[in-house]
Amino acid sequence: MTVTFTINGVQVEAEAGGSVLDTARRYGFEVPSLCHHEAVVPYGACRMCLTEITRGKRRKITTSCNYEVLPGIEVRTDTPEVRRHQSMVLELILAKAPENKALRDLAARYGLRVPRFARVARQKIKDCILCGLCARVCSESIGAHALTFTGRGDLRDVGVPFQGEPRTCIGCGSCASVCPTSCIVMEDTRTTRKIWDRTFRFVACDVCGGPVMTEEHKEHAIKTAGLPAEYYKTCPTCRQNGLAGHFARVGS
Amino acid sequence: MDKTYVLVPRKCIGCRTCELACSFVHSNDGKLGRSRIHVHPIAEGHFIQMNCLQCVEAACVKVCPTKALARSEDTGAVRLLEGRCIGCALCATACPFGHIHFDRPAGLPVKCDLCGGEPACAKFCPSKALEMR
Numbered sequence: 001m002t003v004t005f006t007i008n009g010v011q012v013e014a015e016a017g018g019s020v021l022d023t024a025r026r027y028g029f030e031v032p033s034l035c036h037h038e039a040v041v042p043y044g045a046c047r048m049c050l051t052e053i054t055r056g057k058r059r060k061i062t063t064s065c066n067y068e069v070l071p072g073i074e075v076r077t078d079t080p081e082v083r084r085h086q087s088m089v090l091e092l093i094l095a096k097a098p099e100n101k102a103l104r105d106l107a108a109r110y111g112l113r114v115p116r117f118a119r120v121a122r123q124k125i126k127d128c129i130l131c132g133l134c135a136r137v138c139s140e141s142i143g144a145h146a147l148t149f150t151g152r153g154d155l156r157d158v159g160v161p162f163q164g165e166p167r168t169c170i171g172c173g174s175c176a177s178v179c180p181t182s183c184i185v186m187e188d189t190r191t192t193r194k195i196w197d198r199t200f201r202f203v204a205c206d207v208c209g210g211p212v213m214t215e216e217h218k219e220h221a222i223k224t225a226g227l228p229a230e231y232y233k234t235c236p237t238c239r240q241n242g243l244a245g246h247f248a249r250v251g252s
Numbered sequence: 253m254d255k256t257y258v259l260v261p262r263k264c265i266g267c268r269t270c271e272l273a274c275s276f277v278h279s280n281d282g283k284l285g286r287s288r289i290h291v292h293p294i295a296e297g298h299f300i301q302m303n304c305l306q307c308v309e310a311a312c313v314k315v316c317p318t319k320a321l322a323r324s325e326d327t328g329a330v331r332l333l334e335g336r337c338i339g340c341a342l343c344a345t346a347c348p349f350g351h352i353h354f355d356r357p358a359g360l361p362v363k364c365d366l367c368g369g370e371p372a373c374a375k376f377c378p379s380k381a382l383e384m385r
């Protein structure tokens with residue numbers, strides 16, 4: 001079912017069940033976000049995606065990532081009030097990671113330079129803003145359930161449950177790819193990948209010996225992705241080179 | 253989808269203009285490594301261009317855990333929906349032809365989408381070795 005409403009005075013359409021944020025972006029309206037990702041269920045942790053939503057006689061400033069589209073609502077993404085609230089939220093987030101590049105770039109758009117608040121970073125991972133996107137992607141998209149929130153209040157943290165090594169992690173690197181502050185450290189060598197304090201061995205390419213993927217990611221892919229093990233024997237570069245060589249032989 | 257993307261290796265002169273055009277259009281970057289198309293020398297004075305085949309039963313589409321790769325109805329190309337991609341790199345690992353590379357700093361795969369029907373590589377190829385016809 002399609003739902004019709006307005007964003008900044010423009011009439012828009014969205015599938016029922018969709019979010020105001022995704023719809024706004026689809027129509028080219030800019031709304032900032034940090035904890036949002038289309039691949040996972042909305043979570044509403046960072047509060048950066050605030051917009052003004054009027055429903056009947058009620059008008060409120062609320063997060064758009066977890067606000068389901070409704071017929072007839074009026075959304076404003078760019079009022080001075082919306083920006084003031086977003087700016088305040090960002091200033092608070094900045095107190096957790098004052099030097100982070102991604103956050104500072106965003107802050108520059110609000111004319112924020114030095115946050116008024118003292119640094120409150122007690123998280124174990126430098127620059128983590130506790131948005132939980134890594135843990136959600138790991139559980140919902142990968143199905144590895146390697147990460148979780150730990151602790152409470154100001155001791156809240158994201159990471160491996162019960163500390164130590166992440167036992168169910170497959171070293172796929174998705175968490176590092178999606179982290180909005182790029183604070184998850186992943187170190188690759190030609191033969192190993194280190195992430196969350198655990199070191200994985202890479203499957204070595206049959207041709208060049210270079211990295212294909214971690215052994216655990218390969219096992220996981222064979223089980224879940226429906227392609228046989230032969231698909232994961234060589235690295236993309238060698239596969240393409242091999243194909244070019246094959247055509248060369250056929251052509252000559 | 254009335255036109256087909258055609259590679260004619262016989263006409264390729266190995267100038268790599270296609271790689272430059274691709275890299276520029278998609279990543280605002282002159283780095284050939286960011287290109288989705290790659291030119292391989294195969295013999296003295298002979299080259300072959302390698303690019304995504306937009307497979308009908310695509311391995312990349314099959315393995316993607318988030319449905320971030322989907323067939324575009326207007327061009328027939330398998331397109332990356334960036335907002336859905338979580339950067340697991342499995343598509344790059346699964347493509348049997350090695351036509352997807354993973355851009356680690358960006359956390360995204362590098363994959364041809366036929367530029368929405370007007371591929372930049374074909375537009376800039378000086379020798380008509382890449383064409384929409």
Ligand code: SF4
Binds near residue numbers: 175
């Ligand atoms: S690298 Fe490990 S923790 Fe990160 S998403 Fe993959 S399985 Fe989860």
Ligand code: SF4
Binds near residue numbers: 317318337340341343
């Ligand atoms: S890197 Fe992105 S597009 Fe490729 S399989 Fe992973 S989620 Fe899908």
Ligand code: FES
Binds near residue numbers: 033035045
């Ligand atoms: S994107 Fe909506 S709360 Fe983070």
